[in-house]
Amino acid sequence: MLAGVLSPEQATYGVISGQVLFMAIHVLGLSAFGYIVARRLIPLFRGERDIRFDRPLLRLKRVLQFWLGQWKHPRYRFAGTLHILIFTGFLVLAIRAFKVLLLGASENFTIATASGSFGHFYEIVTDYAATVVFLCMVVAAIRRMVFKPARYAVPERYGKGHPADAIFLLGLIALLMVADSLYEASKAASLAQQGKIFELPAVFSLPWVLKNVLATAPISTLWNLYRGAYLVHQLTFYFLLCYRPFGIQFHVETSLFNVFFGKLDRGTVKPVKWGVPDEQLDQVKSFGVKKFEDFTWKHMLDFYSCADCGRCSDNCPANAAGRPLSPRFLTIKARDYSFQHYPVFGRSNGNGSLVGSIYSEDEIWSCTTCGACEEECPLLVEYIDKIVDLRRGLIDSGNVPQTLQKPLKALETRGNPYGKLDKKRAEWTKAEEFQQSCPVKILDGKQSADTLYFVDSITSYDDRMQAIGRATAKILRRIGLNFGILGAAEKDSGHEVRRFGEETLFRALRDENAEAIKASGVQRIVTADPHAYNALKHDYKNLPLVEHMSQVIAREVKSGRLELKPVENANNVYTYHDPCYLGRHNQVYDDPRRVLDAIPGLKRVEMKRSRDRSFCCGGGGLMLFYEPKEEQRMGVLRVKMAAEAGANVIVTACPYCMVNIEDAIKVAGLEGKMSAIDLAELVEKQLVDDGSAIKAAEIVQQERPESTPALVG
Amino acid sequence: MARIFAYIEHKDGLANDSAIEFLGTAKKIDPAVSPTAIVAGFGAGLDTTCNSLLNSYAEVWKVAHEALAYPNAELVRQALVAILPAGCILLVPHDHFGIDLSPGLSIDTNSAFASDVVDIEGVEGNSLKLVRQEFGGQVSAHVRCDISSGAILNIRPGAFKPQETLALNAVLVDKSAEVGTLTAKRRFVETIIADGGGVDISKEPVLVSVGRGIQEKDNLAIVQELADAMGAVVSCSRPVVDAKWLEKSRQVGSSGKTVKPKVYLACGISGSFQHLAGIKGNPFLVAINKNPKAPIFQVADVGIVDDILEFLPELTSQIRETCCVSAGK
């Protein structure tokens, strides 16, 4: 094949012929790898079912986008670029690796790419690829050893890091590149010396450098280097192949599959058991994840695929607040558990309880399900479903913090977590002057409408949030929508009930609400509560179109049907805080901003963390009752971000964000310097006057001359 | 009319406040009957208590027994069964001791039992009309008690006004000999005093509660001083705990503790419904807040629009000047 140069398999290594040696290495290496992978697959076969083969074309598209296209990597510019280079280099070299490996097996093997001008081009590309990968290894190693990025650090309570292991792997890959390049270089140098120039290593590439270094070396040395480099390459290649499944590098093999099998539906929660419809759930013996084998096979694959990069925890608001939750370690601890209980060498032993051994209860309850981790992960590792499953397990065992038991009980008996009377759910509409200017229909069968305003619990019962309800109603009225509310027939949407693991209670709430909605005959649903929005959109089935108020207002503003008057105080600087369940989970980022920008004279700035990188306010629903162990409140961190961005008014479009942010403003000592307002409240304030407020006040004045109505505003 | 007895709790020679409150209670049952005090215990403290009671009670029965050195309700019960005449009315404070003693005693003496009585309306034939509260104090109830074979009444401390009577020629009767042996199937071991940090606000009758209006941790001292002057305990709303100015055990609210005090001073507390959700039983609620629009004023009984940083210290000093120092605690 290559005139004048023998292939390595024709060489002799000690007493063994190259052909035998390399055949042996191939066979041993591949079998070992096969065995290791088979052992790694065992727990997946013991895991729960997961439906991941549907919509294959969409999955393929995502593979192209997230795996091949490394779509999420540039979110961390430097590391992302490094990784894209390494990944691309690996892909390019993979083809060459096959060729080189097979060369060692059969002298006559040639791939089409090896010959002709395309083959030549390919050789150049791979030369550069090897160089780039090699350089990246050096940079990566320096970065780890010298610069030590914060997100790689392992806090004491999570155990020890494996920095030496990381450097070891980087070193091995670098060695692989060097061996490969040395192989090419020594061959090229040898040919050059014999006057036969068949292939030139690409200029300035590593093989090129090495070739020039070796230009005058004796042929016998070159021959030894050639054979030796090849052997080292083989051994290193197979060592790496077999070593990877023992650590984070397994992601090299599993990433493609993990992305292909990734979760397609945002904002949803997995069923208790895939393939078991609701009606049969009563027969299921155990709910949720209590032991490792309760995880689905895909979740176990997630554990294997984690690259321990720390991007998830870096963006996790609970982690930033000092709660005992770090998504990265949720995964790594589970992976270590599976490695320990399902070892490659040795007996498998599963069956222990996870919470209380590798996980603490606080860790599991601390999550606000904001989704920042999932948004960030380049390997599409999933978290929310796992947390929900772990919570289902805790609920099933009766292991629930007392602070959560009360609101859960209240939800069961009163349909709201506050324990307030169900029949008073519509009291907020009866505020004196409001009732005159904006009577709200209760869709109880006697009245009907085509639009349902789903208020949900906090806006119905919390004195402060009722203002959002009233503002929303006023806007709907101004837009001219024929709307009503369910009143006492409305129960909590159950959004957090489900995400806190109480699936049975959730289903009861959902079924009641679904029936009431159906009975009302409405054709569309509007809500100002992103949690309710997400629930109605994703957790409920067969409902009419659901929209969030920001979308409705944006549409009206865009068409010019809704007129907004200029801001009163031109000095205020506004910033919009993306609620997790409106923004990240449902990707409604622009509509609220369009609404704000439609208010003449409104100055708006963006916080550094905005849109899909928005920072959770602290959580909603049942999270308001849980008492986490934390160093700082998430809301306080967020309010400081707003101050940093130069804003003095935070606009949000979620009542839970409002609770947390208003509270945080006080805790942070920024009362008077920072304020918060809901999007609906702000829009209502800026509605051009149509005289209805004054008329209403007059009516009230007539009926009760001695009371002085306070005008809203 | 039956005889009326008042069981007197005492410690270190001092009679519990209920002693003089019971004089008022007895008067409301029947002004013509002069109640007899029963004091059980052992040692010098018992004697001192008996002697001091001779100033207000016409007759004092002393029950001295070694086993009663610590007031073990199981043993006191046996002693009372031995000495109480049939068909009498016994007044006992409704506290941890009365709760322990009275129900069983009513069975042993075959008399009626009424618990946590807050008012007496009078006797009609064999029927004693009294007032109790139910549902954590949210409603009151008129109750009729058949006293034909006697009654044990647990009286809510503080429900009746202390009666200052002057007893002339008061008689001390030593009933110790009538009490035979007392057998114990329950034996007192020890009392573990709660340290200050072990405060349980949910059991406290008077709370001085502080909110964000206190502004700084250092200002908490003025609240503590007021509480000390009142003989009350400090509690707070959530922001104070979040700011780590007070421990979690002091927090009143839906994610804190539920309290059922008689009097609740809300100082610098806005009155969020999460906080108010922790207050049960309709206490006398005083709100002090510099914001006249604070929602707390809608639920308080009495409101004061003022800055707590200035108001509380003045309140404290005036209380100290005018008020009695707490006794027996």
Next chain:
Amino acid sequence: MEILVCARRVPDTSENEIELNNSGNDIERDDLVYSINEPDNYAVEEALQIVAREGGHVTVVTVGSEEDEEVLRREMAMGANQAVLLSDEAFNGSDGQGIATILKAYIVKNHYDLILTGVQAEDGAAQVGGMLAALLDYPYASLVNSIQVLDAKKLKVSREIEGGSKEVNEIDLPCVLSIQTGINEPRYVGMRGIRQVASVEIPTLGLGELGVDAGAVGEAAAKVKRVDYFVPVAGKGAEILQGKREEIITKLIELMKAKGGLK
């Protein structure tokens, strides 16, 4: 250890607004949510924990009618081994001593080492436990906030007394204890758990089966009877005190003294 917990179904005060009905003779019961009396729930949890450590069974009993079964089921969902309903028209209107008599009749037909009640129920009487103990001639301790099993014959219990202090006692078995809230952290019982015990048969025992003397229970035998409910007149909203600070303080002190806020 065989443990019996006496439970009661009560209107849940944390989720109800208690108001008088229109005729003023009872509270408005239409919208009420009922649940197990909270201290009784703590008692069941305590019983379950003791049995988990020492072995044995937990039985829950209530005196009432069919609608009280839901409370028994909930406690079974929590882990109680069995439940019993003591029901008979003749029991209606019983006062505390009547209830205790009925419970005693059930207890003497079975064997229990330990009997628990909650410290008090919605009527705040805190009486049945003590009465039951006297009827059975068992020792009694109320306001118990911790239980330690010393051996088959004795327990060490502490009682909650004023100021948060604890009175530690040794008590012989069999005995009756009334349990204070906060003794433990009751486990959660979800809808799912309750559904799973929804069709378990709960034995109901009446006057005859228990061998109770009809003359000792029921309304006629009750020595204590509630005549009505009423709400003492209260003002609406806060009375804002006016005047100079000094005057306000004087008035406030006066008011607080009257309400028992100052000693």
